[in-house]
Amino acid sequence: MGEKLALGLDLGGTNITGALATSEGKIAAITRRKTQASRGSGPVIEDMAEMVEHLIASQGISRDDVIGLGVGAPGPLSHRDGIIFKMANLPGWTNVRLRRALLERTGLPTILDNDANVAAFGEFWMGAGKGVRQMVALTLGTGIGSGVIIDGEILRGHFENAAELGHLIVHARGRPCTCGQRGCLEQYASAANLTRHCVELIREGRESSLSAILEKGGELGAKEVVEAAKEGDPLAAEVWDEACYFLAIGCINVQHSFNPQMLVLSGGMSKAGDFLLSRVRRYAREHGWKLCDDQPEISISVLGDDAGVLGAAGIAWAARNSGVFG
Amino acid sequence: MGEKLALGLDLGGTNITGALATSEGKIAAITRRKTQASRGSGPVIEDMAEMVEHLIASQGISRDDVIGLGVGAPGPLSHRDGIIFKMANLPGWTNVRLRRALLERTGLPTILDNDANVAAFGEFWMGAGKGVRQMVALTLGTGIGSGVIIDGEILRGHFENAAELGHLIVHARGRPCTCGQRGCLEQYASAANLTRHCVELIREGRESSLSAILEKGGELGAKEVVEAAKEGDPLAAEVWDEACYFLAIGCINVQHSFNPQMLVLSGGMSKAGDFLLSRVRRYAREHGWKLCDDQPEISISVLGDDAGVLGAAGIAWAARNSGVFG
Numbered sequence: 001m002g003e004k005l006a007l008g009l010d011l012g013g014t015n016i017t018g019a020l021a022t023s024e025g026k027i028a029a030i031t032r033r034k035t036q037a038s039r040g041s042g043p044v045i046e047d048m049a050e051m052v053e054h055l056i057a058s059q060g061i062s063r064d065d066v067i068g069l070g071v072g073a074p075g076p077l078s079h080r081d082g083i084i085f086k087m088a089n090l091p092g093w094t095n096v097r098l099r100r101a102l103l104e105r106t107g108l109p110t111i112l113d114n115d116a117n118v119a120a121f122g123e124f125w126m127g128a129g130k131g132v133r134q135m136v137a138l139t140l141g142t143g144i145g146s147g148v149i150i151d152g153e154i155l156r157g158h159f160e161n162a163a164e165l166g167h168l169i170v171h172a173r174g175r176p177c178t179c180g181q182r183g184c185l186e187q188y189a190s191a192a193n194l195t196r197h198c199v200e201l202i203r204e205g206r207e208s209s210l211s212a213i214l215e216k217g218g219e220l221g222a223k224e225v226v227e228a229a230k231e232g233d234p235l236a237a238e239v240w241d242e243a244c245y246f247l248a249i250g251c252i253n254v255q256h257s258f259n260p261q262m263l264v265l266s267g268g269m270s271k272a273g274d275f276l277l278s279r280v281r282r283y284a285r286e287h288g289w290k291l292c293d294d295q296p297e298i299s300i301s302v303l304g305d306d307a308g309v310l311g312a313a314g315i316a317w318a319a320r321n322s323g324v325f326g
Numbered sequence: 327m328g329e330k331l332a333l334g335l336d337l338g339g340t341n342i343t344g345a346l347a348t349s350e351g352k353i354a355a356i357t358r359r360k361t362q363a364s365r366g367s368g369p370v371i372e373d374m375a376e377m378v379e380h381l382i383a384s385q386g387i388s389r390d391d392v393i394g395l396g397v398g399a400p401g402p403l404s405h406r407d408g409i410i411f412k413m414a415n416l417p418g419w420t421n422v423r424l425r426r427a428l429l430e431r432t433g434l435p436t437i438l439d440n441d442a443n444v445a446a447f448g449e450f451w452m453g454a455g456k457g458v459r460q461m462v463a464l465t466l467g468t469g470i471g472s473g474v475i476i477d478g479e480i481l482r483g484h485f486e487n488a489a490e491l492g493h494l495i496v497h498a499r500g501r502p503c504t505c506g507q508r509g510c511l512e513q514y515a516s517a518a519n520l521t522r523h524c525v526e527l528i529r530e531g532r533e534s535s536l537s538a539i540l541e542k543g544g545e546l547g548a549k550e551v552v553e554a555a556k557e558g559d560p561l562a563a564e565v566w567d568e569a570c571y572f573l574a575i576g577c578i579n580v581q582h583s584f585n586p587q588m589l590v591l592s593g594g595m596s597k598a599g600d601f602l603l604s605r606v607r608r609y610a611r612e613h614g615w616k617l618c619d620d621q622p623e624i625s626i627s628v629l630g631d632d633a634g635v636l637g638a639a640g641i642a643w644a645a646r647n648s649g650v651f652g
Contacts (some may be wrong), residue, residue: 009501018527076617133484150481155476157586158459158460158587158619159587161620162583162584163585164582164585167615168582169579169613170496171498172500174498177615180615180617181614231574246498253495256490256494258583259484259485260483287495287508289506289507291505292485294485
């Protein structure tokens with residue numbers, strides 16, 4: 001009998017990623033396929049179960065060598081009950097008992113959590129936060145997702161909605177957010193809002209090297225804004241600077257809420273690397289309090305896109321070690 | 327041998343309060359004296375030790391009937407090391423090993439935590455949050471103190487500075503705070519800033535029934551502002567409304583960070599009762615997100631000024647029950 005492995009599945013709107021990982025976080029096998037989520041939950045769950053079988057077969061191991069299955073999925077969902085309440089803009093995904101369905105199809109003890117929590121757990125377990133006990137991760141994408149690790153465990157909260165840090169209000173009466181609030185952090189510091197803000201200013205008549213991309217009907221992403229800012233385009237530089245400033249305000253609020261040792265930035269915008277990090281760190285120092293030095297170390301994700309699937313295997317190991325899997 | 331009791335001491339800038347409490351949170355004896363903190367730490371520690379002896383003697387019990395001593399004190403301090411680093415504006419309180427000093431003088435196992443954490447623990451244990459496992463308390467005084475209870479335990483954070491929620495930035499680039507930041511919650515929603523804002527507006531020439539108090543050289547407190555607002559004074563009503571709005575923004579940020587079941591408001595401003603509560607609840611609904619209904623129940627402190635001393639006895643019981651006292 002070989003080394004025991006955990007199975008992790010990362011269910012995204014675009015891809016499903018599956019992996020087998022050891023208790024030390026070494027990936028033994030990894031595989032990916034398109035989600036095609038518009039088919040509804042049934043076919044996608046069949047694909048997920050098939051991926052489990054395929055991964056086990058590919059390693060020539062038996063089901064008994066697999067300690068369990070961890071699943072990260074978009075929410076809102078209930079970790080406690082193993083249910084996905086809905087998936088944004090997708091029909092056929094209302095109140096899906098995903099945990100039970102996978103348990104029945106695979107025979108493996110299964111645990112479900114939301115994708116931001118699972119990605120944070122991945123960074124905590126094997127990424128930027130390895131060795132750290134108190135960690136917060138912010139994923140800078142369309143919005144800002146987040147996960148909070150306290151004493152090595154995911155913070156879930158009474159209503160299982162803890163760590164929705166993209167919706168911290170950092171500018172009272174500020175920009176309206178899709179959530180119904182005004183002044184949410186993600187309206188100032190997510191990748192999508194970064195580019196949207198550039199487009200708005202160009203439409204208002206501001207000059208920018210980015211307008212050439214728009215005129216050609218091209219896609220404007222965080223990458224293009226970062227490149228233009230680096231090349232000295234004043235509009236791109238201004239918008240980028242503003243996003244970094246607000247991200248620093250978000251980091252300061254994390255500092256005063258959870259007081260973690262480390263804060264990990266991931267997602268599209270984090271690919272800017274030091275161009276993001278040095279500025280956010282500087283603004284967090286400049287605009288943070290002066291009473292004592294308790295700022296978390298601000299870092300960039302180490303695992304990148306693998307944080308989700310590795311974190312999914314990680315929560316399976318954690319469930320096994322804490323006796324949740326019996 | 328009678329019922330076992332825990333000793334709690336609440337060290338404040340003005341008073342020291344001591345109490346003996348049962349494991350069910352019943353206060354068997356309570357006593358209070360002036361702190362006279364300007365004497366320095368030595369004499370104050372002697373007074374605290376004497377208070378312990380006095381409380382034990384007053385009940386006709388022996389030291390063996392007391393399971394330990396819990397102490398709440400102003401910070402910054404280290405719970406882990408039992409040290410007060412300093413007390414605001416008071417000399418002779420630098421790096422005081424309070425836990426060890428009290429342990430040596432009283433012979434009782436001793437535990438130290440900051441006053442806001444201890445007061446939150448009191449409300450959680452025996453007050454508004456009784457029966458709740460996830461709770462946040464905001465104390466509305468000179469600033470805004472806070473404590474966060476997660477799964478029945480005080481959240482401390484890596485640097486032992488978690489839950490400094492008065493310094494959440496809710497209005498980027500807003501009013502300067504004594505801490506060095508701008509736009510801190512407490513600059514908009516603490517009792518002291520409520521009255522300060524009234525005074526500023528009156529000095530700028532705004533009319534208000536409150537100016538009579540100032541002209542007579544009287545003290546303007548949250549109580550007077552609340553009374554004037556209730557009587558329809560436009561300036562007082564406007565400032566009160568603004569404070570309630572920002573407090574609601576603070577509650578929303580607590581919701582998205584910790585997602586607790588309950589949020590308890592205490593301190594001077596909370597004495598306004600329903601005049602505060604109904605407005606904060608309404609604004610939290612109006613300005614909170616519409617994605618799901620996960621707002622904590624917002625409540626007023628039940629224990630009032632006794633939250634600190636009861637919480638101090640409570641952390642002693644918790645330390646005993648979790649084996650910290652050996």
